[in-house]
Amino acid sequence: MALTRQYVYDRMLPAIRNIYILNGEGFRFVFDVTDTESFTDINDVYERNIPAILVGNKIDLAHKRRVTFEDAEQNSRSWSIRYMETSAKTKH
Template sequence: MLAVSFCFFFWSTKVMAANKSKAQSSLVLHKVIMVGSGGVGKSALTLQFMYDEFVEDYEPTKADSYRKKVVLDGEEVQIDILDTAGQEDYAAIRDNYFRSGEGFLLVFSITEPESFSATSDFREQILRVKAEDDKIPLLLVGNKSDLEDRRQVSADEARTKADEWSVQYVETSAKTRANVDKVFFDLMREVRTKKMSENKEKNGKKSGKKKKCLKERCTLL
């Protein structure tokens, strides 16, 4: 009797785990790529969003991937975040990362003008890799807003660049968590809008082909 009960418990656990895995796999997945120079706080932003904790000295030697289930405007979805290393040593494989991304957080530090200048190069790389996309979901993020006394990139300067690119500019602080959720959720909304637009266009083309096919059949008859 004990053996039967144990087997039933084991089977039930496996079924529950399988159902949970199936439910998660059926959720919409939004793929976000963290882009920017080394040391601007990409990892700190990611870890703050994922685990609600601030990690000040974290320098990845490679890209790290994270996945989290969140509620986006009342709908459960999954976000997949790829935190790229940022160092030049990994420029050769950066194209592969960009190709897999659906949305991009282009991060610089408001205390480092060089990292702000570098955002233009990163954006050019993204545009080159995603050349087939008309509108790429992207936010320009000025991190380390808690270091206002050390600011070297003005908000107006950053907004001007964001306006030129027709993207949103947001200042964040991984340390105080200011606007951390906002940038991830706003980007997911842009990704979702793009997907919906593409699906609508795809369904419209299918519908058009079907009507054309039916019309051709009628002509033949």
Template structure:
């Protein structure tokens, strides 16, 4: 049973983008370890990998949690190129972070030249209702414009944390299956005359 038994699990690469302080790391750590981390050192990008079961199939998720203030465009662009799906996070309590999501979306579209890349707009800190500055309507309108889903999360209460990652992973998986299907279809119709 040697090497074949340890078959490679599908690996899906998720990139967290958004302004500093919106809770990208808190969401990631909540998803990875089930912990809410109040204080987190935001100086560097971190990478996490976890084996999960998605719709009865095992796969691995690789999450790149960007620091949100990548000074070097080349580094940032490399991060984006490595991604198969993006969670674009803003804080529901900070309208400026919502405005910045447009920059992230534009940068990703420019680097990948692909408007169909799996992408979810995420309003985090849904537990802080009294501090809310971005309305559901405003966020949904932006998501509709971008033709992507919108979800609200709370890293603190775990509200929608699993769901937002699972939804993105399903989008990535569907896209990969679609690409494989198109590839197979393309190969089928060719015959070779000798």
């Protein structure tokens, strides 16, 4: 299941969100590479020792990019999870 910033923050109360994360089997934390807030918000919901992958989306918008590959990769390494990038628009 993908936990997007909009879904987690706009539709779920924090207590319910925490229960959801604790009971999940694995998560994709997807952020927008053109929005640093979407990247930093993941720190608020990520719990260590849960199976997860960090995904940077909208890489087709390179001219608007605000989160570097290196910054995202560094976060994923500190959490001991994998990082990858994608574009929903180009399906890459």
